[in-house]
Amino acid sequence: MGEALRDLLVTPAEMAAIDEDAVHSGIESFSLMRSAGMAVSAAALRLFPSASRFVVLCGPGNNGGDGYVAAAALAESGASLAVFALGDVGKLKGDAARARAAYAGEIQAIGTYEPQAGDVVIDALFGAGLARDLPDEVQEAIRRVEDSRRPVIAVDLPSGIDGRSGEIRGASFTAAHTVTFMAAKPGHLLLPGRTRCGTLEVFDIGIPDRVVRARAGDLRINTPAVWQQHASGLDPATHKYKRGHLAVFSGPQISTGAARLSAMAGLNAGAGLVTLVSPPDAIAANAAHLTAVMLKEMGKTGDLAAWLKDRRLGAFVLGPGFGVGKKARAFALMLCGRALVLDADAVTSFKERRTDLFNTIAMEGGQVVMTPHEGEFARLFPEIAADTALSKIEKAQAAAKLSHAVILYKGPDTVVAAPSGRTVVNANAPPWLATAGSGDVLTGIIGAHLAQGMPAFEAAAAAVWRHGEAGTRAGQGATAETLVANIPPFDYSATRPMGRVAL
Structure with missing residues (x-):
């Protein structure tokens, strides 16, 4: 073969x-x-x-x-x-x-x-x-x-x-x-x-x-062969801005942990700089837990509009612990022309307003990745989720085409689909990845890849694979924190053969 x-x-x-x-x-x-x-x-x-x-x-x-x-x-x-x-x-x-x-x-x-x-x-x-x-x-x-x-x-x-x-x-x-x-x-x-x-x-x-x-x-098993050409090694003369600046939006004071996990995962996954964007009431809580991750206060859409003038900002993560509602929708729509990961609350916020999101993504042409688990998928794509004639692959493909975004349909058999029809099914994730905060870590890895300039589909596929490898390295007692510490480097010179694999 x-x-x-x-x-x-x-x-x-x-x-x-x-x-x-x-x-x-x-x-x-x-x-x-x-x-x-x-x-x-x-x-x-x-x-x-x-x-x-x-x-x-x-x-x-x-x-x-x-x-x-x-x-x-x-x-x-x-x-x-x-x-x-x-x-x-x-x-x-x-x-x-x-x-x-x-x-x-x-x-x-x-x-x-x-x-x-x-x-x-x-x-x-x-x-x-x-x-x-x-x-x-x-x-x-x-x-x-x-x-x-x-x-x-x-x-x-x-x-x-x-x-x-x-x-x-x-x-x-x-x-x-x-x-x-x-x-x-x-x-x-x-x-x-x-x-x-x-x-x-x-x-x-x-x-x-x-x-x-x-x-x-256009259907593949998710291995480094799918995206390796976009994961080249670092230039010895590089600096932090060439490695990408990732911004992760935090939720209110009592919901800051998820965003910090994403931010730390983004830093460990290779982003040169990571900024946690915090509402005023959460500044103290976030500052107490951050070292290498920078912190920026931001409360209103006007503040975001002014900050977006800085084109060094490479990618954005919105959703983990952010809160569901009008603010999440407003921020998301402002970011659709950039490299963006929409996860968790950001996805759910568009349950009744999805046309606004899909049309804006299509019009702005950003590199957008959405990462719904099964429940979130059903909220955003109810007619697709309810179609029992479709496989999970076909559901992800239909959702990507409808939304104009890359869909990372999470689960033990995660599927990543692009609007073009390109699709991968992941197979390297151990079962103990099903732990609190694991999805936030995955979101941060995607953000790091986008910040470094990877296209949305490859960024998502590579992140799912690295997330699975992190789980294997962390072992059966894995927590979200140990997953962050075990994110593997972009060094895939020796990949696993597919001739005979344990599934």
């Missing part, structure tokens, strides 16, 4: 088109199936060399064909084997029928399978193209396997996971390992599918990179 494909995400529809294009280019379709099935058998023997028996569950389509190829290879290796099929194997067509014919062993009905001690199950029932609930007999087989706690190797995607959305269609296997082909699918990274895949192996079955790239859209 070429380097260009390692970070690629393709939808099931795109993958189907890629398969067709490969065949039209002269590649025999059965050779692709054979490569897929052989990869599965190799994974089974490599991962479970002491298995008492491999049990292959084969579906009625090409995923089942991959399973029959794997079964034939396992039988040839001398492994103990049992094959169970869904439906009438006499009705198989095309490559699946050819694969079935190449397997000489007995095939039993899936309803007769009873897990035994020592079984390793190979799930070749349904792949990433599944878009309906599983048949009852498959759901029952899944329950038996899950109850038995037998390890499962999934072919393409655990059966029951929608490859487009990651949703569970009635039931699904929980795999220890998943082997997919050419590129990962959204269902491998989006929840809840992500939690059912185990480790993910992306295997090259022989489709040329150019064929894959020709059909793939």
Whole structure:
């Protein structure tokens, strides 16, 4: 697999088109199936060399064909084997029928399978193209396997996971390992599918990179390859203003902590200067906690208008602990022509006035990033959030197009989408990032990137990745403060390979 494909995400529809294009280019379709099935058998023997028996569950389509190829290879290796099929194997067509014919062993009905001690199950029932609930007999087989706690190797995607959305269609296997082909699918990274895949192996079955790239859209796994060209090292002759000046707006006296977290994160993430902009009543509280972060008093829109004449101000963060209401809306609208992160209260403040915000962003043309979590997203984009036919990726894309801003749709499966359609799904965040103040730290990192001149999409994608790495470095006892201290530098010469990753 070429380097260009390692970070690629393709939808099931795109993958189907890629398969067709490969065949039209002269590649025999059965050779692709054979490569897929052989990869599965190799994974089974490599991962479970002491298995008492491999049990292959084969579906009625090409995923089942991959399973029959794997079964034939396992039988040839001398492994103990049992094959169970869904439906009438006499009705198989095309490559699946050819694969079935190449397997000489007995095939039993899936309803007769009873897990035994020592079984390793190979799930070749349904792949990433599944878009309906599983048949009852498959759901029952899944329950038996899950109850038995037998390890499962999934072919393409655990059966029951929608490859487009990651949703569970009635039931699904929980795999220890998943082997997919050419590129990962959204269902491998989006929840809840992500939690059912185990480790993910992306295997090259022989489709040329150019064929894959020709059909793939603008969807990627978030890795440094997406934004690294915008994260160049510091010039030895640089000074603090070249590294960017970030301004973070504080809330009132009793709500100052969130903004200070963002400010410190921005400083640690590389901004040359950070100023905390404080209302008069919070000056004393903020001053008592700041050292390297500068402090500026500001109460009214007129004060902000005067300050904005200083073009050295590179980027702004508005929202953490700021308060919901008229002042947040006024400040946000004044900043839409600049590099701006709108988070938390700033997002919620436009619940009833979102057209004002979206039109101003479009008119002013600033580099604007909005960072809603699920609740905030539903408040600002209620019709998109309520559309159950859309995946999280599609919701983020629709919101970005509507708002004219980069949308960072937060969660364990954070999605970053640009109005142009470019989208990344993040996969490096540990679960203990779900801690108070974590989002404020993320917001500050985005602000630092914007202050240093990164475009909004790359600034947001890079920040999500660095935030995840900070969580890993901080460990399971991470707090917002330790996240700030563990923000990694922009040094990504050795990035993690995507050939096999734990999800």
